Amino acid sequence: MRYDVAIIGGGVVGCAIARALSRFRLRTILLEKECEVGFGTSKSNSGIIHAGHNGATGTLKGELEWAGNRLWDKLHDELDFGFHRNGELMVAMSPEQVSRLEHFLEQGRKRGVTGLEIWDGDRVRREEPALSTEIVAALAAPTAGVVNPYEVCFSLIENACLNGVELAVGMPVRAIRPMAGGGFDIVTPERLVHARYIVNSAGLFSDEIARMAGAGDYTIRPRKGEEYLLDKRLKGLVTRTIFPCPTPQSKGILVIPTYDGTLMIGPTAGFIDDKNERSTTAAGAEEIFAAVRRFCPGISERDCIAEFAGLRATIEGDDFVIAPSKQKGFINCVGIQSPGLTAAPAIAERIVAILRDEGLEMIENDRFQPRVGKRVRFATLSLEDQVRLAAEDHRFGRIGCRCEQISEREIIDAIHAGARTLDGIKFRTRAGMGRCQGGFCSWRSMQLLSSELGIPMTAVTKRGGNTWIVCERKAKSANEGGDA
Amino acid sequence: MITAEPRHLESRYDVVIAGAGPAGMAAAMGARERGAEKILLIDREREAGGILWQCIHHGFGLIHFGTELTGPEYAQRCLQQVIDGGIDVLTDTYVYDISPERTLKLMSGTQGIKLVDAGAVVLAMGARERTRGAIRIGGERPSGVLTAGLAQKFVNMMGLLPGRRVVILGSGDIGLIMARRLTLEGVEVLGVFEIMPHANGLNRNVVQCLHDFDIPLHLSTTIVDIRGRERVTGVTVAPVDEAFKPDMSRAWDVDCDTVMLSIGLIPENELSRRINLRFDPVTTGPIVSSTMETTANGVFACGNVAHIHDLVDFVSRESLLAGRSAGEFATGKRPPADNIRLMPGDNVTYCVPQTVSSDREHTIYMRVKKPMEECTIKFGDIYSKKLPYVFPAEMVTIKMQAKFLQKFHGDTLRVDVVKRG
Numbered sequence: 001m002r003y004d005v006a007i008i009g010g011g012v013v014g015c016a017i018a019r020a021l022s023r024f025r026l027r028t029i030l031l032e033k034e035c036e037v038g039f040g041t042s043k044s045n046s047g048i049i050h051a052g053h054n055g056a057t058g059t060l061k062g063e064l065e066w067a068g069n070r071l072w073d074k075l076h077d078e079l080d081f082g083f084h085r086n087g088e089l090m091v092a093m094s095p096e097q098v099s100r101l102e103h104f105l106e107q108g109r110k111r112g113v114t115g116l117e118i119w120d121g122d123r124v125r126r127e128e129p130a131l132s133t134e135i136v137a138a139l140a141a142p143t144a145g146v147v148n149p150y151e152v153c154f155s156l157i158e159n160a161c162l163n164g165v166e167l168a169v170g171m172p173v174r175a176i177r178p179m180a181g182g183g184f185d186i187v188t189p190e191r192l193v194h195a196r197y198i199v200n201s202a203g204l205f206s207d208e209i210a211r212m213a214g215a216g217d218y219t220i221r222p223r224k225g226e227e228y229l230l231d232k233r234l235k236g237l238v239t240r241t242i243f244p245c246p247t248p249q250s251k252g253i254l255v256i257p258t259y260d261g262t263l264m265i266g267p268t269a270g271f272i273d274d275k276n277e278r279s280t281t282a283a284g285a286e287e288i289f290a291a292v293r294r295f296c297p298g299i300s301e302r303d304c305i306a307e308f309a310g311l312r313a314t315i316e317g318d319d320f321v322i323a324p325s326k327q328k329g330f331i332n333c334v335g336i337q338s339p340g341l342t343a344a345p346a347i348a349e350r351i352v353a354i355l356r357d358e359g360l361e362m363i364e365n366d367r368f369q370p371r372v373g374k375r376v377r378f379a380t381l382s383l384e385d386q387v388r389l390a391a392e393d394h395r396f397g398r399i400g401c402r403c404e405q406i407s408e409r410e411i412i413d414a415i416h417a418g419a420r421t422l423d424g425i426k427f428r429t430r431a432g433m434g435r436c437q438g439g440f441c442s443w444r445s446m447q448l449l450s451s452e453l454g455i456p457m458t459a460v461t462k463r464g465g466n467t468w469i470v471c472e473r474k475a476k477s478a479n480e481g482g483d484a
Numbered sequence: 485m486i487t488a489e490p491r492h493l494e495s496r497y498d499v500v501i502a503g504a505g506p507a508g509m510a511a512a513m514g515a516r517e518r519g520a521e522k523i524l525l526i527d528r529e530r531e532a533g534g535i536l537w538q539c540i541h542h543g544f545g546l547i548h549f550g551t552e553l554t555g556p557e558y559a560q561r562c563l564q565q566v567i568d569g570g571i572d573v574l575t576d577t578y579v580y581d582i583s584p585e586r587t588l589k590l591m592s593g594t595q596g597i598k599l600v601d602a603g604a605v606v607l608a609m610g611a612r613e614r615t616r617g618a619i620r621i622g623g624e625r626p627s628g629v630l631t632a633g634l635a636q637k638f639v640n641m642m643g644l645l646p647g648r649r650v651v652i653l654g655s656g657d658i659g660l661i662m663a664r665r666l667t668l669e670g671v672e673v674l675g676v677f678e679i680m681p682h683a684n685g686l687n688r689n690v691v692q693c694l695h696d697f698d699i700p701l702h703l704s705t706t707i708v709d710i711r712g713r714e715r716v717t718g719v720t721v722a723p724v725d726e727a728f729k730p731d732m733s734r735a736w737d738v739d740c741d742t743v744m745l746s747i748g749l750i751p752e753n754e755l756s757r758r759i760n761l762r763f764d765p766v767t768t769g770p771i772v773s774s775t776m777e778t779t780a781n782g783v784f785a786c787g788n789v790a791h792i793h794d795l796v797d798f799v800s801r802e803s804l805l806a807g808r809s810a811g812e813f814a815t816g817k818r819p820p821a822d823n824i825r826l827m828p829g830d831n832v833t834y835c836v837p838q839t840v841s842s843d844r845e846h847t848i849y850m851r852v853k854k855p856m857e858e859c860t861i862k863f864g865d866i867y868s869k870k871l872p873y874v875f876p877a878e879m880v881t882i883k884m885q886a887k888f889l890q891k892f893h894g895d896t897l898r899v900d901v902v903k904r905g
């Protein structure tokens with residue numbers, strides 16, 4: 001099979017590109033090495049749609065942060081993932097920091113970011129009473145939002161597939177051979193894929209993918225960020241995302257009210273060598289809790305229910321590279337670190353434009369269906385709707401995950417929508433994401449995966465590969481039990 | 485196994501009990517004893533009995549039934565009483581919400597979504613296990629890190645093993661029991677690592693589950709790092725000082741494919757939080773009076789919802805009382821209000837109930853902070869009792885007669901456990 005476009009890497013960037021390309025009559029395939037999309041950096045981040053004033057003037061990051069920010073309402077309306085604009089506060093704890101706020105205010109205004117305002121300390125505490133009395137001022141940005149980043153990936157790819165994109169998971173690209181007459185052979189362990197164009201959106205590994213095709217010499221340096229999730233008892237402590245005043249190195253350590261209401265704090269930022277390392281550390285925890293307590297004193301280590309780490313794909317120069325390469329037909333998205341999530345919809349539009357410039361004929365697909373079917377979130381329905389649904393299907397009446405109040409039917413729906421692993425279920429439904437962290441429900445989710453997919457319990461994994469969860473009991477050895 | 489299902493779900497019951505483990509079953513019997521007529525006992529699992537089904541070891545029932553039983557045998561006996569008592573049992577049903585007026589919202593695999601009004605409610609949802617997030621062990625996030633209770637479910641209920649080479653973090657009872665269980669299944673249990681200077685499970689479990697199987701127990705030692713990109717491949721463990729700070733110079737690595745956590749239970753109060761109960765920050769369960777009533781009128785709590793027990797027998801005893809009180813409440817009878825608050829003092833973690841009344845006898849459950857030998861428990865200066873030893877993992881149970889309480893004229897009675905001599 002010959003494809004017009006092969007997208008390599010199904011993070012939020014690759015999924016957004018797949019979905020954008022599905023508006024056209026193209027044969028597109030997305031190749032993802034993991035067993036589900038979004039399992040790279042795109043599920044392990046802060047989930048913030050940045051306000052638009054952060055990235056420096058003159059950088060691609062700055063430009064696409066704001067351009068991307070503008071596209072989220074429409075995307076949300078069409079694709080039904082968790083998103084709202086909760087706004088952010090960048091807080092200053094000293095007079096010198098206030099002048100930094102003014103710099104960001106100016107930077108945002110120049111770009112056209114709306115609603116920016118500097119508040120004094122009293123206003124800050126009136127709006128967010130949990131914040132420290134030591135805060136002297138804050139830059140308020142109502143354009144900032146939060147999303148469930150993994151849901152975004154799943155919705156994007158679901159919609160892309162509905163419109164004809166082919167998704168190939170568990171498909172690591174091992175080699176790329178540019179062909180004499182144009183186009184590429186793409187080698188994976190199971191399949192050889194031929195495509196006229198390649199879009200490289202392989203995140204942390206986009207340097208290796210580019211090198212495979214002779215399409216650029218980049219070196220990605222992973223920059224790790226640890227994040228800690230707090231018990232939902234703290235829901236509402238703050239309603240906006242709270243940033244300290246950033247330094248040139250980092251946006252700093254934040255308090256993020258996630259879309260689902262759980263508070264998250266982090267991330268740290270430190271370079272590491274290994275692209276597969278995702279460990280959290282005692283030092284990271286200490287740094288984060290100490291940092292957030294300075295401006296939000298009500299947060300304690302005792303409230304922590306989970307932690308994770310994600311890796312930013314940084315390159316020399318620290319800006320995004322979104323451009324055709326010296327290898328005709330090979331387009332790079334390299335160095336998509338923060339705010340890559342925010343920018344993803346704008347990156348996708350830019351890729352569409354680049355492909356067109358590079359000679360790919362783009363004919364609108366008049367059967368394009370921009371929406372995905374609305375997912376039922378049982379816990380959020382009215383009593384009448386709950387009664388009706390549970391009467392229609394008893395699996396709506398059966399609890400799947402207690403902490404997050406997810407019905408068994410929602411878990412089954414997630415499996416039918418593509419979940420193949422416990423993490424796949426967790427990130428689609430939140431089952432297992434709450435206080436008990438799957439202690440209660442994971443065995444039941446495993447049973448559902450087993451029965452719906454027709455696989456034994458021992459083949460159910462946390463996130464694919466060698467992440468098995470249970471194994472068979474040992475076979476009785478021949479002399480056991482005796483033969484008397 | 486027996487399950488009963490009401491043929492017809494009514495819209496109002498005298499007493500509704502959330503959770504049909506040993507606590508809920510005993511509460512149902514208590515309510516029946518005190519004249520409640522329509523009693524509904526609800527459980528989210530397909531069978532009543534709660535966690536007991538997976539506790540296939542023995543050691544249950546010596547106090548309550550006067551004979552040693554396995555978990556399932558204990559459950560079976562309770563369930564038989566419940567069925568003989570004509571109590572409606574509704575399984576496969578989750579109590580989803582509760583209002584201060586005691587209307588319960590049920591989410592049921594058999595009945596759909598239903599609202600039920602209750603004359604009195606007993607909260608008996610049990611406990612859940614603390615997870616990795618609660619103690620923040622550094623390292624990667626591979627598969628193969630699970631709680632001991634989940635491992636027990638896999639092995640005893642589903643016939644599957646959680647791994648082949650296991651280290652256990654924490655010396656709670658379920659972890660100790662599972663150390664033995666897994667060893668019997670041919671799994672290598674490489675050691676139990678406990679950050680405290682003493683075990684957190686019952687002494688009999690340390691002996692019967694670890695010593696008898698040559699499983700090392702490393703006290704004042706913890707896991708500082710979990711390795712493995714996909715499945716667990718190993719851990720680093722290190723001794724800790726008095727402030728629980730790991731001494732990395734004496735750390736060592738253990739190769740394993742599984743980390744089993746037995747780091748404590750937390751009362752399951754998701755449902756209780758839907759109404760504005762007051763909670764005890766130490767037990768993390770609702771504050772209860774001497775009738776096991778919470779701060780919400782007609783809402784009672786018992787078993788692991790109120791505080792973590794180490795023996796099911798005490799759960800049954802406490803819950804019988806909660807059920808009796810709920811039965812009385814539903815039939816319009818109310819004992820006099822409590823007039824004395826118990827205040828944990830030296831070496832006392834908590835007391836349940838948190839208040840008592842000087843007009844009758846009470847059983848007081850309490851825990852100590854640190855082990856102590858040759859000690860005395862003192863209730864102000866009205867009552868004292870010598871104890872040969874106390875141990876944090878073992879609940880202390882004190883019968884307190886009314887005649888002592890009547891000697892007390894204040895409103896806050898301090899409880900201390902002090903060294904003798």
Ligand SMILES: Cc1cc2nc3c(=O)[nH]c(=O)nc-3n(C[C@H](O)[C@H](O)[C@H](O)COP(=O)(O)OP(=O)(O)OC[C@H]3O[C@@H](n4cnc5c(N)ncnc54)[C@H](O)[C@@H]3O)c2cc1C
Binds near residue numbers: 039044
């Ligand atoms: C801690 C942290 C917090 C962040 N917070 C925010 C935030 O709040 N807001 C924001 O806008 N941005 C944030 N970011 C940045 C954002 O998460 C990333 O920019 C974004 O997720 C990048 O998406 P991606 O698709 O490029 O990468 P990825 O999600 O990593 O996707 C790349 C995909 O390529 C696949 N792949 C790799 N190699 C191959 C191969 N050989 N064959 C096939 N597939 C392959 C990978 O498996 C992966 O799925 C944060 C990042 C981190 C680390």
